Amino acid sequence: MAKSKIFTCSACGSTFSKWSGRCEVCGEWNTIVEEAPLSTGPSSKSLGGKRGTSLQLSDLATVEAPPSRTTSGIGELDRVLGGGLVPASAILVGGDPGIGKSTVLLQAAARFAQTGLKTVYISGEEASAQVRMRAQRLGLSDAPVKLATETNLRDIVTTLEAERPDLAIIDSVQTMWADTVDSAPGSVSQVRAAAHELTTFAKRRGISVILVGHVTKEGQIAGPRVVEHMVDTVLYFEGERGHQFRILRSVKNRFGPADEIGVFEMTGRGLEEVTNPSALFLSERGQPSAGSVVFAGIEGTRPVLVELQALVAPTPHAQPRRTVVGWDGGRLAMILAVLEARCGIPFTGLDVYLNVAGGLKISEPAADLAVAAALLSAREDAALPADTVVFGEISLSGALRPAPQTENRLKEAQKLGFSHATVPERSSGSVPRGFAVSRVSDLAAFVGDMFGAG
Numbered sequence: 053m054a055k056s057k058i059f060t061c062s063a064c065g066s067t068f069s070k071w072s073g074r075c076e077v078c079g080e081w082n083t084i085v086e087e088a089p090l091s092t093g094p095s096s097k098s099l100g101g102k103r104g105t106s107l108q109l110s111d112l113a114t115v116e117a118p119p120s121r122t123t124s125g126i127g128e129l130d131r132v133l134g135g136g137l138v139p140a141s142a143i144l145v146g147g148d149p150g151i152g153k154s155t156v157l158l159q160a161a162a163r164f165a166q167t168g169l170k171t172v173y174i175s176g177e178e179a180s181a182q183v184r185m186r187a188q189r190l191g192l193s194d195a196p197v198k199l200a201t202e203t204n205l206r207d208i209v210t211t212l213e214a215e216r217p218d219l220a221i222i223d224s225v226q227t228m229w230a231d232t233v234d235s236a237p238g239s240v241s242q243v244r245a246a247a248h249e250l251t252t253f254a255k256r257r258g259i260s261v262i263l264v265g266h267v268t269k270e271g272q273i274a275g276p277r278v279v280e281h282m283v284d285t286v287l288y289f290e291g292e293r294g295h296q297f298r299i300l301r302s303v304k305n306r307f308g309p310a311d312e313i314g315v316f317e318m319t320g321r322g323l324e325e326v327t328n329p330s331a332l333f334l335s336e337r338g339q340p341s342a343g344s345v346v347f348a349g350i351e352g353t354r355p356v357l358v359e360l361q362a363l364v365a366p367t368p369h370a371q372p373r374r375t376v377v378g379w380d381g382g383r384l385a386m387i388l389a390v391l392e393a394r395c396g397i398p399f400t401g402l403d404v405y406l407n408v409a410g411g412l413k414i415s416e417p418a419a420d421l422a423v424a425a426a427l428l429s430a431r432e433d434a435a436l437p438a439d440t441v442v443f444g445e446i447s448l449s450g451a452l453r454p455a456p457q458t459e460n461r462l463k464e465a466q467k468l469g470f471s472h473a474t475v476p477e478r479s480s481g482s483v484p485r486g487f488a489v490s491r492v493s494d495l496a497a498f499v500g501d502m503f504g505a506g
């Protein structure tokens with residue numbers, strides 16, 4: 053009997069029995085490709101309850117020691133990992149090509165090797181000479197990292213089996229191919245097979261495996277999202293190529309908090325950690341200007357101050373533009389609507405641009421009030437006082453909701469030389485000495501306070 057063909061969407065990983073021009077699941081065009089079917093084994097018989105061995109079941113109360121963690125000494129990396137590297141775990145590091153994944157992982161490999169972990173770095177993209185040259189430039193040539201260039205998964209697993217390292221770095225999962233899978237490297241089934249093979253190897257042998265994955269334009273790991281489900285930890289390396297800041301963000305972590313960020317700076321000697329990101333994000337701020345507002349945010353477990361910049365100008369188009377960098381466009385539309393409906397301040401006929409300075413991406417709702425302040429300041433062409441930070445969530449009624457960790461935000465603001473904050477009325481937590489706080493109940497009151505009623 054001929055095997056039936058299967059078709060897979062290379063954007064979202066959904067499978068179909070026939071080809072079509074557009075994926076029904078994610079809506080992408082021209083992403084459906086034919087794949088060799090995965091072996092499903094004999095399908096007619098059920099597994100039955102006789103032939104397996106029965107499992108040892110245990111109580112939830114069984115005492116489990118916390119996993120032993122190894123720290124690299126790169127504080128920003130260790131925090132994003134949840135406090136260090138855990139044995140028997142698989143980590144995916146995703147990011148745009150050229151953003152610095154190979155650089156940061158070579159640096160991490162060297163540091164982990166220096167702390168005593170047996171470390172293997174396998175490159176499927178670059179020749180050994182290239183990796184060695186990079187190591188030389190980074191001053192890491194002496195680190196006891198074992199290097200190989202290979203793309204054949206079988207050879208890699210054989211090597212790892214023989215070497216038994218504590219940490220293996222695979223750069224990148226898209227270049228690996230298994231000879232058991234009948235399709236080209238980089239295809240959905242190959243990436244899936246490679247990720248599966250390497251994560252199960254990590255669990256079986258108790259080693260840590262770091263997989264590098266490239267990201268497509270749409271911001272997903274090229275090929276299947278299924279890789280994200282297979283691994284324990286997913287880190288994304290973000291940043292604008294034109295900026296020197298790079299942000300390592302944990303979007304999933306089975307061994308620590310998700311949404312933690314580590315901030316790095318790309319220098320001539322590789323990536324250097326930035327231990328005080330607020331100072332970095334505010335470093336380019338000049339004199340107070342209309343449209344600029346400092347938001348006191350929380351990223352993961354740490355407060356971070358960042359400048360929001362808005363520009364509001366009469367539009368030459370029939371349809372005014374709404375352009376956002378570093379924040380959610382839907383959320384901006386919502387705030388514009390609330391300003392119009394609850395405060396009578398329309399933005400019709402005006403183009404609106406919003407930018408988060410420094411290339412950071414913010415997802416906290418607490419940025420709402422800072423965004424509203426930036427929009428109003430730009431619209432009225434009136435700068436806010438230079439010593440003020442703003443935060444708070446705006447609801448559709450125009451009421452303001454307190455943000456978590458008010459105290460930490462205020463402390464960070466004071467540390468960076470600010471002396472005043474505008475916050476929602478019901479915010480709890482104590483206020484640092486010498487720091488002034490204005491509490492406002494709703495958006496209309498905020499507008500009145502800041503820009504004079506009307």
Ligand code: TYD
Nearest residue numbers: 149150151152153154155318319320321322
């Ligand atoms: P790389 O780590 O190769 O990116 P990826 O593996 O994510 O594709 O980073 C390449 C970029 O980093 C390249 O454009 C040059 C820059 N870079 C520096 O600025 N300084 C350095 O010390 C190194 C090693 C790279």
Ligand code: MG
Nearest residue numbers: 153154177223
């Ligand atoms: Mg690379």
